[in-house]
Amino acid sequence: MPPAGWCLLWLGLVLASVCASLESAAPSNSTTGISSNYSDDSPYSWSIPPYHPSSEKYENTKTCRGPDGELHANLLCPVDVADVPEGTLPDKQSTEQAIRLLEKTKTSAHPFFLAVGYHKPHIPFRYPKEFQKLYPLENITLAPDPQVPAGLPPVAYNPWMDIRQREDVQALNLSVPYGPIPVDFQRKIRQSYFASISYLDTQVGHLLSALDDLQLANSTIIAFVSDHGWALGEHGEWAKYSNFDVTTRVPLMFYVPGRTAPLPEAGEKLFPYIDPFDSVLERMEPGRQVMDLVELLSLSPTLVGLAGLHVPPRCPVPSFHVELCREGQSLVKHFRFQDLEDDPSLRGNPRESIAYSQYPRPADSPQWNSDKPSLKDIKIMGYSIRTIDYRYTVWVDFNPHEFLANFSDVHAGELYFVDSDPLQDHNMYNDSQGRDLLRSLMP
Numbered sequence: 154m155p156p157a158g159w160c161l162l163w164l165g166l167v168l169a170s171v172c173a174s175l176e177s178a179a180p181s182n183s184t185t186g187i188s189s190n191y192s193d194d195s196p197y198s199w200s201i202p203p204y205h206p207s208s209e210k211y212e213n214t215k216t217c218r219g220p221d222g223e224l225h226a227n228l229l230c231p232v233d234v235a236d237v238p239e240g241t242l243p244d245k246q247s248t249e250q251a252i253r254l255l256e257k258t259k260t261s262a263h264p265f266f267l268a269v270g271y272h273k274p275h276i277p278f279r280y281p282k283e284f285q286k287l288y289p290l291e292n293i294t295l296a297p298d299p300q301v302p303a304g305l306p307p308v309a310y311n312p313w314m315d316i317r318q319r320e321d322v323q324a325l326n327l328s329v330p331y332g333p334i335p336v337d338f339q340r341k342i343r344q345s346y347f348a349s350i351s352y353l354d355t356q357v358g359h360l361l362s363a364l365d366d367l368q369l370a371n372s373t374i375i376a377f378v379s380d381h382g383w384a385l386g387e388h389g390e391w392a393k394y395s396n397f398d399v400t401t402r403v404p405l406m407f408y409v410p411g412r413t414a415p416l417p418e419a420g421e422k423l424f425p426y427i428d429p430f431d432s433v434l435e436r437m438e439p440g441r442q443v444m445d446l447v448e449l450l451s452l453s454p455t456l457v458g459l460a461g462l463h464v465p466p467r468c469p470v471p472s473f474h475v476e477l478c479r480e481g482q483s484l485v486k487h488f489r490f491q492d493l494e495d496d497p498s499l500r501g502n503p504r505e506s507i508a509y510s511q512y513p514r515p516a517d518s519p520q521w522n523s524d525k526p527s528l529k530d531i532k533i534m535g536y537s538i539r540t541i542d543y544r545y546t547v548w549v550d551f552n553p554h555e556f557l558a559n560f561s562d563v564h565a566g567e568l569y570f571v572d573s574d575p576l577q578d579h580n581m582y583n584d585s586q587g588r589d590l591l592r593s594l595m596p
Contacts, residue, residue, distance in 0.1 A: 187525050206246035208239045212272065212279060219321070228319035229345045231282035242279065244271045248356045252363045259367045264460075269360065273353045274383070276392075277319060278345035280352040287429060288347045293340040296386030297576060301331055304580030306565030308533060308548045311384075311394035312519040330519035333389055343385050351429055361424035370423045371416050374459050375408040378452060387576065394512060394524040396537035396546050396567075397577055401510045405447065406440070409459055412488040413440060443487050446506035446539060450481030458483045508539045514548065517564055528553050533564055543590065544569045544577060 216237050217230035234242060251269045258265045273280060301310065312330035316322050325338060334342070357377070364370050382400040384390040393400045408423075410416050417423050454464045468478035513531040515522050522530060534551035536558065537544060550562035566582040568590065574581075581587035 187527055204247065204250050206241075206243035206250075208237070208241050208246060209243045209272075211238045212243065213277065217277070217279065217321075225320040226277070227321040228277050228316055229321055229341055230277045230279035231285050231345065231348070232279060234281050242281070244273055244353065244356050247271060248360050251360055255363055255367055255369065259369060271353055271356060274346050274349035276316065278342075278349050280345070280349045283430070284348035284352045285344065287351050288344045290340055290344055293344045293347075295336065295339055295343070296384075298578050299333070299339070299386045299389060301389035302578045302580065304582075305388065306548065306567065306580075307518040308514050308516070308565050309395065309535065309546070309567060310388075310519050311390050311392055311524050313391040313394075314521060314524050316391050330523075331389060334386070334391070339386050342391065346383070346385055355429060358424070358426045362422075362426040365422045365424050371410050373410070374456065375406075376452065376456060377404060377406040378449065379403040380449075388578070392524065396510050396512050396535050396544075398539070398544065399577075401508075401537070401539070403449065405449075405452075407455075407488070409488050445487070446508045446541060447484055448481055448508050450479075451484050452481070454479050454481055454483040455485060458485045459488070506541065510537045510539070511535060512537075513551065517548075534558050537567075542571055544571070545591075 213226060215224040215226050216232065217225050217227040218232070218236075219225045219227065232242075234240065234245075247269060251267060254265075254267060258267075310330065313332075317327065317329070322334075322338075325335065327334060361370075361375070364373060364375075380403065381393045382398075382402050383393050384395070384397070384399050387399045388395075388397065390397075395401075407413060414423070457464050464483065465477050465479045468475060468480050472478055512535045513526055514533040514535065515526040515530040516532060531551055531553040533548050535546055535548045537546040544567070546567040547560070547563050548565045550559040550564065551557070552559070567580050568582040568584075568587040569577040569579065570581060570586075573579075582591075
C-alpha cells in the first residue's frame with residue numbers, strides 16, 4: 154500500500170469547476186442535473202465549498218464576436234481573451250486556483266484530495282481563438298457515419314436541443330428533430346471541439362507542471378477522467394444524450410508513483426509543460442494501455458484502495474437505507490504491471506467484462522425535452538450493456554416516482570456487434586442473428 158501521506162489529484166472534464174481538500178467545511182451541491190432533481194450530490198464528496206470561477210457566469214452570454222462584428226450567444230465562440238469580461242476564462246481560473254491550493258498543501262504537508270473540474274469541451278465552445286490554428290478548417294473531416302441509421306428506434310435518437318438554442322445554430326433554420334446540419338458548419342463544430350480540447354490540454358499541462366515544481370509528483374496519485382463522450386455528427390447526432398459508444402466511452406488515465414512509472418529522481422520533471430504552438434513538439438513516452446472494459450463506478454474504490462484507505466463495502470440491493478457503500482470493482486489489479494506481464498492468469502478474461510449505461514426519455518419519439526427530461530417527465534429508460542462483443546440496449550417503461558423499470562414492457566431494442574459494426578450503425582435487434590444472441594442471454 155502507498156504511504157499514508159500520499160495524495161490524490163483528480164482531473165475531470167466535468168461541468169462544475171470544483172476544488173476541494175480534506176481539511177474543513179461542508180459539502181456543496183454543485184455537480185447535479187435536472188434528471189435527478191439536482192439531488193445526487195453526496196455529503197461525503199467535499200470538505201470545503203467548491204470553487205466557482207468568477208468568469209463562469211459569462212459562459213452562455215453574448216460574448217462571442219460574430220462575422221457581423223456584434224456579440225452573440227453562439228455555439229462556436231473563439232475569443233480574444235483580453236476582450237472578454239474580466240480578461241480571463243473559467244478553466245484558466247480553475248487551474249490558477251488549483252495551483253494555489255497545491256501551494257498551500259505543500260507548506261502544510263497534509264494529505265489531500267483535489268478535484269479539478271473543467272468546462273471545456275462542454276458547449277459553448279468558448280476558448281482562446283489562437284487554438285483554431287492547430288486545426289485548419291480545410292483539414293477537418295466529417296463523421297464517418299453522419300446519417301441517422303435506418304434501424305435506429307426513434308426513442309434512441311437525441312435531437313440535440315441544447316445546440317439548437319445557440320444563436321449561430323438558430324440562424325441555420327434547421328428542421329426538428331433530425332436536421333441535418335450543413336456540411337460546412339459541421340466542420341466548424343468539429344474544429345471548435347478539437348480546439349477546445351487542446352485548450353484544455355494546456356490547462357492540465359500547467360497544473361501537472363506545477364505539481365512537478367512543488368515536488369509533489371512522487372507522492373500524488375493522478376486520475377484523468379471525463380464524465381461522458383460527445384457525438385460530433387455520428388448517427389446524425391450532436392451532444393451526449395444517448396447510449397452509443399461515442400457518448401459513453403471516456404478517457405481514463407492514471408499516474409501512480411512507483412506503479413505506473415518509476416519514482417522520479419531528485420530534480421527530475423515528470424510532467425514538463427509542452428507548448429502546443431511549438432513547431433517541434435517534445436513527445437512523451439506513451440503509458441501502458443489496458444483494453445479491458447471498466448466503469449466509472451470503479452473510480453472511487455480504486456482511488457481509495459491506492460491511497461491505502463478503507464474501501465467501503467459493496468452496496469446491497471436496495472441500498473437506500475445504507476449510510477455509506479460503494480458500487481464498482483477496484484481497478485488496482487491493473488496497476489500490477491510487472492505481475493500481469495509475468496503471470497497471464499492475473500490478467501482476467503476480457504469476455505467477462507461488462508459495462509452498463511442508461512439514459513432517460515420522456516416519450517417514444519424525439520421531443521423538445523428528450524435530451525434533458527425532468528425527473529417527473531421520465532417515462533422510458535434505456536438500459537445498455539456493453540461487452541467486448543456487442544452493445545445491447547432495451548428501452549423500457551419507467552416509473553420516476555418509485556425509480557422502477559418494467560422490463561416486461563419493452564418499447565424498443567438495439568443490438569450492435571462490435572467486430573462487424575464498430576460504429577454501431579446497423580441495429581440487429583430484430584435480425585435472426587440478434588434473436589439467437591438474445592435467447593442465449595435469457596435466464
